[in-house]
Amino acid sequence: MTLLEVENLTTRIATRGGAFNAVDGVSFALDRGEALGLVGESGSGKSMTCLSLVRLLPKRAAQIVDGSVRLDGQDLTALPERSLRRLRGSEIAMILQDPLLSLNPVFTIGSQVAEAVRLERPRPRRDEVRARTIAELARVHIPSPEQRLGSYPFQFSGGMRQRVAAAISIARGPKLLIADEPTTALDVTTQRQFLDLLTELRREDEMALLLVTHDLALVRETCDRVAIMYAGRIVEHGPVGRVFDAPSHPYTRALLESIPSLTGARRARLTQIAGEPPDMHELPVGCRFAPRCPFADERGRASYPPSFAVPGGGEAACWLQGDRG
Amino acid sequence: MESVAVGVLEPRRRFGRVPWLPLVLLAPLVVFGIGGKHVAPHAVTAFNLDATLQPPVFMHGGAWTHLLGSDPLGRDTFSLLIVGARTSLIISVVGVALAGAVGVLVGVAAGSRRGALDEALMRIVDMQLAVPPILLAVLLAGALGGGLRTVIATIAVAFWPTYARIVRGETLALKQRDFVQLAVVAGSGQVRIARKHLLPNLLSSIVVVGTLQLGAAVGVESALSFLGLGVQAPNTSWGLMISDGKGYLDTAWWVATFPGVAIAMTVLGANLLGDWLRDELDPTTRDR
Amino acid sequence: MSDALLELRGVTRLFPVRGKPLRALDGVSLSVEPGDAYGIAGESGSGKSTLVRLALLLDRPTSGAVYFRGRDLATLDRAGRAEFRRSVQAVFQDATASLNPRQRVRDLVAEPLEAQRLGTRREIDRRVRDGVVEVGLPERALRSFPHQLSGGQRQRVAIARALAIEPSLVILDEPVSALDMSIRSQVLNLLLELKERHGLTYLLVAHDLALLRHVTDRIAVMYLGRVVEDGGTDDVFASPQHPYTEALLAAVPGSGVERSVVAGEVGPASALALPSGCRFHPRCPHAYERCPVDDPPLYPAGPGHVSACHLVEAGTKRGRLAAAP
Numbered sequence A: 001m002t003l004l005e006v007e008n009l010t011t012r013i014a015t016r017g018g019a020f021n022a023v024d025g026v027s028f029a030l031d032r033g034e035a036l037g038l039v040g041e042s043g044s045g046k047s048m049t050c051l052s053l054v055r056l057l058p059k060r061a062a063q064i065v066d067g068s069v070r071l072d073g074q075d076l077t078a079l080p081e082r083s084l085r086r087l088r089g090s091e092i093a094m095i096l097q098d099p100l101l102s103l104n105p106v107f108t109i110g111s112q113v114a115e116a117v118r119l120e121r122p123r124p125r126r127d128e129v130r131a132r133t134i135a136e137l138a139r140v141h142i143p144s145p146e147q148r149l150g151s152y153p154f155q156f157s158g159g160m161r162q163r164v165a166a167a168i169s170i171a172r173g174p175k176l177l178i179a180d181e182p183t184t185a186l187d188v189t190t191q192r193q194f195l196d197l198l199t200e201l202r203r204e205d206e207m208a209l210l211l212v213t214h215d216l217a218l219v220r221e222t223c224d225r226v227a228i229m230y231a232g233r234i235v236e237h238g239p240v241g242r243v244f245d246a247p248s249h250p251y252t253r254a255l256l257e258s259i260p261s262l263t264g265a266r267r268a269r270l271t272q273i274a275g276e277p278p279d280m281h282e283l284p285v286g287c288r289f290a291p292r293c294p295f296a297d298e299r300g301r302a303s304y305p306p307s308f309a310v311p312g313g314g315e316a317a318c319w320l321q322g323d324r325g
Numbered sequence B: 001m002e003s004v005a006v007g008v009l010e011p012r013r014r015f016g017r018v019p020w021l022p023l024v025l026l027a028p029l030v031v032f033g034i035g036g037k038h039v040a041p042h043a044v045t046a047f048n049l050d051a052t053l054q055p056p057v058f059m060h061g062g063a064w065t066h067l068l069g070s071d072p073l074g075r076d077t078f079s080l081l082i083v084g085a086r087t088s089l090i091i092s093v094v095g096v097a098l099a100g101a102v103g104v105l106v107g108v109a110a111g112s113r114r115g116a117l118d119e120a121l122m123r124i125v126d127m128q129l130a131v132p133p134i135l136l137a138v139l140l141a142g143a144l145g146g147g148l149r150t151v152i153a154t155i156a157v158a159f160w161p162t163y164a165r166i167v168r169g170e171t172l173a174l175k176q177r178d179f180v181q182l183a184v185v186a187g188s189g190q191v192r193i194a195r196k197h198l199l200p201n202l203l204s205s206i207v208v209v210g211t212l213q214l215g216a217a218v219g220v221e222s223a224l225s226f227l228g229l230g231v232q233a234p235n236t237s238w239g240l241m242i243s244d245g246k247g248y249l250d251t252a253w254w255v256a257t258f259p260g261v262a263i264a265m266t267v268l269g270a271n272l273l274g275d276w277l278r279d280e281l282d283p284t285t286r287d288r
Numbered sequence C: 001m002s003d004a005l006l007e008l009r010g011v012t013r014l015f016p017v018r019g020k021p022l023r024a025l026d027g028v029s030l031s032v033e034p035g036d037a038y039g040i041a042g043e044s045g046s047g048k049s050t051l052v053r054l055a056l057l058l059d060r061p062t063s064g065a066v067y068f069r070g071r072d073l074a075t076l077d078r079a080g081r082a083e084f085r086r087s088v089q090a091v092f093q094d095a096t097a098s099l100n101p102r103q104r105v106r107d108l109v110a111e112p113l114e115a116q117r118l119g120t121r122r123e124i125d126r127r128v129r130d131g132v133v134e135v136g137l138p139e140r141a142l143r144s145f146p147h148q149l150s151g152g153q154r155q156r157v158a159i160a161r162a163l164a165i166e167p168s169l170v171i172l173d174e175p176v177s178a179l180d181m182s183i184r185s186q187v188l189n190l191l192l193e194l195k196e197r198h199g200l201t202y203l204l205v206a207h208d209l210a211l212l213r214h215v216t217d218r219i220a221v222m223y224l225g226r227v228v229e230d231g232g233t234d235d236v237f238a239s240p241q242h243p244y245t246e247a248l249l250a251a252v253p254g255s256g257v258e259r260s261v262v263a264g265e266v267g268p269a270s271a272l273a274l275p276s277g278c279r280f281h282p283r284c285p286h287a288y289e290r291c292p293v294d295d296p297p298l299y300p301a302g303p304g305h306v307s308a309c310h311l312v313e314a315g316t317k318r319g320r321l322a323a324a325p
Helices: A048-054 A083-087 A109-118 A127-137 A158-168 A188-205 A215-222 A239-247 A250-258 A297-301 A321-322 B021-038 B079-113 B115-130 B132-146 B150-178 B177-186 B190-226 B238-248 B254-282 C048-055 C078-088 C105-115 C121-134 C139-143 C150-163 C181-198 C209-215 C233-238 C241-249
Strands: A001-015 A020-032 A037-040 A062-071 A092-095 A177-178 A208-213 A226-230 A232-239 C006-017 C022-034 C038-042 C061-070 C087-089 C170-175 C201-206 C218-223 C226-232
Touching: A001 A048, A001 A208, A001 C233, A020 A048, A020 A062, A020 A232, A037 A048, A037 A232, A048 A062, A048 A177, A048 A208, A048 B177, A083 C061, A092 A158, A092 A208, A109 A158, A109 C181, A127 A158, A158 A188, A177 A188, A177 C201, A188 A208, A188 C241, A208 A215, A215 A239, A226 A239, A226 A250, A232 A239, A232 A250, A232 C038, A232 C226, A250 C181, A297 A321, B021 B079, B079 B115, B079 B150, B079 B190, B079 B238, B115 B150, B132 B150, B132 B190, B150 B177, B150 B190, B177 B190, B177 C087, B190 B238, B190 B254, B190 C105, B238 B254, C022 C048, C022 C061, C022 C226, C038 C209, C048 C170, C048 C201, C078 C087, C087 C150, C105 C121, C105 C150, C121 C139, C121 C150, C150 C181, C181 C209, C201 C209, C209 C233, C218 C241, C226 C233, C226 C241
Parallel strands: A037 A208, A037 A226, A092 A177, A177 A208, C038 C201, C038 C218, C087 C170, C170 C201
Antiparallel strands: A001 A020, A001 A062, A226 A232, C006 C022, C006 C061, C218 C226
16 A cells, blocks of 8 residues: 655755755655665765655755655645645654754653644643653653653663654654664664664554665665665665665665675675765766766766666666666 | 775865955045045144034035034044044054954963963953953053053953953863864874964954954944043044044034944944955865 | 783773763773784773773873883873874774864875974975875875865875874774765775785774674773673674673674664663673673672683673573574
8 A cells, every 4th residue: 555655756955066956856655554765875865855755855955846745645745834734743754863953952851742742633631641641652662751751851861862752753643754864873782772663663553664774784674675875866676685685786786795794704805886976066977876886888877777677676777787687 | 006086176266255345344444544644634633613513515514625524623524534543443453463362372371271270361361351341441541641552451451351261162172173182192292283273273263253352442442532541632533533522413413423433334344354254264164 | 021012901980970980991901912903892881982082192091001012101201102102093983073174185194294203394295195195095185175075085084194104003983984885895995905004903993893893803892881891803703702792793783683682771871870780780681690799800701702791600601692694
């Protein structure tokens, strides 16, 4: 059952060096209850994609110039701000990387969660609000929630803050949760706990998850499908198992090979990727990864490849995949 | 070793954009300040008791001889403005420069050394700040007599603690930054660190504070002269002009108003110039 | 008499926080031999940052001592300190913060040479130029300011600077964690090559266990100011002898373990209110009666392998927690 359908989303941003499409014709779909990982490095456009979905773009600097975002059939890009505001929080929710940014440092945890609870329609009664607040905190496994209502964010550890942020986001049972690098600022052991929590919450409410991250390995554990972004476009997508076991696009393959893992030969020289991500103001003609691709040929350098189907599921935007197909 | 494809931007020429507005606002001050009495149409001492309180040329009863009118003693307002500019310029620039030199030195020393030196210096700063500037002016006037030197001394003594406080605070923050810690690891001594790492990164604060103080200094000079503690006749300054004109605001408004406008233009121009200078001096914002 | 290059013996560093002492480091001992690639694994609150500062003589221990080539850093005279600065350099996590934004690359890299007056201007220029090229940057980068370079390039500048005076020991604090994934392997390979070519010794602090596995020969795992396990990298990864090490390994995405093994988290209050006995016992799945009572010392757990866990002393050797795929 398709919940979210993004088609040809293009977001243009203006910098002093010039304007460019940070999100350049991105399409993907998400079913109810499904988890999609959006993976990319800095500058790939993954965060801009998230902000574009909920239209939280800085007004003067960024604008959606093309494409559509359909939530349950409704095009969010065409909605007036008022209607969109009603959807935010109730239908779509978002968690950011740094819980210190999501939480207001001068208000107590209890008051911030209660604020979200009170937005529920029909509006809950006073006594219900307190009970609901405690329930939400318990749901994200905050120990002794009743005693913690009066605590401030600085008194919590990073992982707990992130869980509180999650509680606030999902208090009204949204259908879609967008998590932008939610665990990057957390320790490894805490990351695990938090992702487990997200999975648990999803199962309870059949909530879809769009997990944006630069960490491929995280996606394997938490998501059903994955989309890899590079220079504003999705270069490969598919079921998590297939993409990890049989990556098609050279960028995906290079990333997987270049990351040290706990298994495999030790102290071997890591496979490295030549060059650097491109300057978005001066994109190459043709495939954007071609300058760094060990398999690049004239086709790749001349024109941007279309997306070809990959056996096992998904697609890859690479001429070589077209050859194989 | 393979070479990494480098997207290195070509650095832009220094001082590329010209800051028109501040220059326009400050140009008169500088021109007049340098030219002084050589540029003025009338001598400042030229009392002309036949032409007292003459209105400016654009008003009824005005004449081209006195472009901006004349004061109670028949002196030409325009000439007074020009010569006064020189006085104000000298006083503010010298005063703030002295305050800055002492303040930055004290601030950097206190911030980088800490310990007893820091404590001692900051107590002096506190004591200094506790003294109201006017009282300071009176005391200094008593010690040095009135006039130019007193005002410069007052400004220097009143303003250096502000510099010291701000610079010390920034120094403390800078010291914690990675690149300063790594300079210690690289074997740099305190003097080298102060010279190469602290001062250049303090520059923009120093400049901004300096331009704000320049404006304030002009104001202080005016106030002191107004009170009779600063510049004395037959010398003139903008503050003195305001003082002389204060009694005539409803009859001969030009005597006090033109110097007031001049002060406002100077303060605004100095602040805008400070903004521009801060952006130009910072390599990260320069290339945008 | 050891010929260790860097040695910590019983190093403790306390910070007074609102009257109570924060035990950032609590009796840490370790020994780095010449030619080692020695890793320190730890999450936030482990004390690794404090350890780095003490090892670089940016701070003094409250008790215990840090030795370089057998000499106590705290007793060094001026000449001794100068020699220390010639022999030990560092690369930090945030490349941007490591470089003075107002200096050009040439001056940045020349700093150690100029500060310690090692050569004429021409000699220094030559060494700087060679150093910059050696880390893979073009010569024209010498005239650039840090903000004109990418993250990976800035880190290369930091590395060139650290190596300019040909130190014996380089301390690396999370050298690649702030870099994009596709760049990390480049910089890691560079670090490994430079170590080989110049016969350097590395002390590498990181939270990424997979990275440590690839780069180090020996590893010490830290938790709340203590070394809880220390041994050869192969041994520690193949057969971890401390529950915290096991938890870290299990938490790494891709380790194949389903649920998070460890509950709870290191928070802002932890180091101020250390648990009684073994500081890991509140989170340890194997804790028993002895654990809250006795603070375990480092028990021998094999050749060159120690662990601060009572189970090791009791002879209960545990195998690896889960088999990797």
